[in-house]
Amino acid sequence: MGLAELTPSPAVYLGFLGYMQLVFFENLGRAVMAAPTPEAKSNLARATRELADAHEVVRAELRRLGLDPGEAMAPYRAALDDYQRRTQGADWDEILITCYLTHGFLADFFAGLAAGLPRALAERIAPVVEVQQGEEILVALLAREIDGNPRLASRLALWGRRLVGDTMLVARSVLAWPNGGTDEARIEPVFSELVGSHTRRMDALGLTA
Amino acid sequence: MGLAELTPSPAVYLGFLGYMQLVFFENLGRAVMAAPTPEAKSNLARATRELADAHEVVRAELRRLGLDPGEAMAPYRAALDDYQRRTQGADWDEILITCYLTHGFLADFFAGLAAGLPRALAERIAPVVEVQQGEEILVALLAREIDGNPRLASRLALWGRRLVGDTMLVARSVLAWPNGGTDEARIEPVFSELVGSHTRRMDALGLTA
Numbered sequence: 471m472g473l474a475e476l477t478p479s480p481a482v483y484l485g486f487l488g489y490m491q492l493v494f495f496e497n498l499g500r501a502v503m504a505a506p507t508p509e510a511k512s513n514l515a516r517a518t519r520e521l522a523d524a525h526e527v528v529r530a531e532l533r534r535l536g537l538d539p540g541e542a543m544a545p546y547r548a549a550l551d552d553y554q555r556r557t558q559g560a561d562w563d564e565i566l567i568t569c570y571l572t573h574g575f576l577a578d579f580f581a582g583l584a585a586g587l588p589r590a591l592a593e594r595i596a597p598v599v600e601v602q603q604g605e606e607i608l609v610a611l612l613a614r615e616i617d618g619n620p621r622l623a624s625r626l627a628l629w630g631r632r633l634v635g636d637t638m639l640v641a642r643s644v645l646a647w648p649n650g651g652t653d654e655a656r657i658e659p660v661f662s663e664l665v666g667s668h669t670r671r672m673d674a675l676g677l678t679a
Numbered sequence: 680m681g682l683a684e685l686t687p688s689p690a691v692y693l694g695f696l697g698y699m700q701l702v703f704f705e706n707l708g709r710a711v712m713a714a715p716t717p718e719a720k721s722n723l724a725r726a727t728r729e730l731a732d733a734h735e736v737v738r739a740e741l742r743r744l745g746l747d748p749g750e751a752m753a754p755y756r757a758a759l760d761d762y763q764r765r766t767q768g769a770d771w772d773e774i775l776i777t778c779y780l781t782h783g784f785l786a787d788f789f790a791g792l793a794a795g796l797p798r799a800l801a802e803r804i805a806p807v808v809e810v811q812q813g814e815e816i817l818v819a820l821l822a823r824e825i826d827g828n829p830r831l832a833s834r835l836a837l838w839g840r841r842l843v844g845d846t847m848l849v850a851r852s853v854l855a856w857p858n859g860g861t862d863e864a865r866i867e868p869v870f871s872e873l874v875g876s877h878t879r880r881m882d883a884l885g886l887t888a
Contacts, residue, residue, distance in 0.1 A: 492711070492720045499708030499727075502701070508756060509749025511701045512738060518708075519731040522724045529721060540718025547717060 473579070473660055476645040477586025484532050485542035486550075486644045487580055487599065491525040492543070493554045494576075497569050498604065504562040510611060517604020524598045531595060546644075553640045557633055563615050567626050567675075570608040572637050574671050577602040578664050579641050612675055627677040634668050682788070682869055685854040686795025693741050694751035695759075695853045696789055696808065700734040701752070702763045703785075706778050707813065713771040719820060726813020733807045740804060755853075762849045766842055772824050776835050776884075777842060779817040783880050784846050786811040787873050792853075821884055836886040843877050 477483060498518045505511045529539040557572060559565040581600035584592045616623050638661055645660075672678070686692060707727045714720045738748040766781060768774040790809035793801045825832050847870055854869075881887070 488721075489717055492717060492724065495720075495724050496708070496712050499705070499711060502708060503705050507749055508698055508701060508752035509747075511704075512697075512734065512748060512752075515701065515704050515727075515731045515734060518724075519728050522728040522731075525721065525724060538718075539721060540716055543717040543721075 472585075473582035474586035476647060476660065477583045478644055478646040480587055480591055481532075481535060481537060481542060482644065482646075483580075483583060483587060484528055484535070484595075485537075485544075486546045488525065488528045488532065488539060489543040489546045489550050490576060490580075491521060491528060493550050494569070494573050494603075495521055495525065496554065497558065497565065497573070500558065501562065501565045501569055504565055506562065513607045513611070514604070517607050520601075520603035524601070524603060527595070527598045531591065549640065549643060553636060556636050559629065563612075563622060563626060564629050566608055566612050566615070567630060568633060570605065570612060571630050571633050571668065571671055574602045574605065575634065575637050575664060575668050576641065578667050582664070583644075609674065616675055616677075623675075623677055626675075627672065630668075630672050630677060634665065638664075681794075682791035683795035685856060685869065686792045687853055687855040689796055689800055690741075690744055690746060690751060691853065691855075692789075692792060692796060693737055693744070693804075694746075694753075695755045697734065697737045697741065697748060698752040698755045698759050699785060699789075700730060700737060702759050703778070703782050703812075704730055704734065705763065706767065706774065706782070709767065710771065710774045710778055713774055715771065722816045722820070723813070726816050729810075729812035733810070733812060736804070736807045740800065758849065758852060762845060765845050768838070772821075772831060772835060773838050775817055775821050775824070776839060779814065779821060780839050780842050780877065780880055781846050783811045783814065784843065784873060784877050785850065787876050788850050791873070818883065825884055825886075832884075832886055835884075836881065839877075839881050839886055843874065847873075 478486075495518055498514055498521065502511050502514045502518070505514055532539040532542045535542075557568050559568045577600060581596060584596045584599055586592075587595065612626075616626065641661075641664075642657065687695075704727055707723055707730065711720050711723045711727070714723055741748040741751045766777050768777045786809060790805060793805045793808055795801075796804065821835075825835065850870075850873075851866065
């Protein structure tokens with residue numbers, strides 16, 4: 471079973487994704503506030519711009535379905551706000567790696583689900599969701615932080631491991647399981663590719679997943 | 680004496696403005712985080728997009744002068760971070776009115792100073808600085824909050840009065856006074872037009888300046 475077989479309705483997909491983008495936006499906003507230099511602030515602000523552009527595309531698709539974007543996002547707010555609180559990180563390094571790892575994981579996840587959307591919608595939305603906005607900026611900032619700092623690397627590796635658990639839980643909550651079931655044995659293969667990409671993201675920074 | 684006679688060098692003007700835009704960006708980011716509905720979050724996120732675009736224009740002008748944008752902004756960081764702490768507001772309503780009033784005041788201020796920059800630079804930068812990004816969005820959100828809530832209106836009117844004082848102080852700090860003096864008697868007329876616009880901004884929300 472692949473992700474595309476578990477894609478929810480367009481309204482659920484877009485509403486959930488739309489609010490998730492707002493969570494990402496706030497995460498990047500926290501990273502701007504915590505950034506130690508004007509240059510880092512500017513770079514992170516640039517990443518939010520790309521994300522805000524992508525958010526407008528999702529809002530436009532919700533309106534195209536005849537929905538009010540704010541109302542369509544509202545049902546996912548409580549769960550995603552809670553996810554945000556659990557994953558936001560305590561300092562700049564943790565905030566940065568949260569942005570890098572969770573936004574990356576969920577970009578892959580929503581891109582995989584997009585294949586199960588009606589064709590025309592999938593073609594319009596896929597180019598937006600499969601891009602992780604600001605990924606290069608985040609990797610460059612994190613690499614500089616981690617370089618020559620094994621204690622930080624080990625702390626961030628632990629934090630990354632915790633993040634993937636919380637992120638998989640929130641991702642699972644949007645899947646449309648056949649017959650309403652959530653067969654645990656069938657979840658592993660669905661997520662194995664996503665976890666593989668997560669591991670590669672950790673490796674890229676020299677962190678042990 | 681008009682503002683254009685007190686314009687600092689291009690490097691100071693752009694460095695100060697660039698970091699001020701980062702402060703505005705963080706203010707709007709706080710407004711997104713504190714917003715009570717997904718719709719308000721989306722609208723405020725859209726306002727940050729315009730601001731981030733304007734910030735890129737300022738960074739490009741700094742590079743055109745042969746300067747590193749991050750280094751050019753750094754000297755203004757301590758004073759502007761302090762300004763931000765003093766003006767950030769305690770809740771969503773105060774954050775919103777801080778964005779509306781201080782960003783508006785300083786947009787007018789930097790547009791006035793732009794007339795004293797070298798002509799070509801002034802022509803490129805003026806269209807960016809004289810716009811208050813997201814003003815319509817902020818006014819719409821604030822009007823809805825204040826409507827039928829006289830206690831809030833009175834609290835925000837007080838807060839607005841305090842904001843203008845702090846904002847004038849930070850604006851003064853960037854002016855290039857002849858002979859290094861800061862003749863108090865000559866400051867009033869320079870700021871009177873800006874204060875007039877501030878009062879009109881308060882009036883637009885039914886607040887007494």
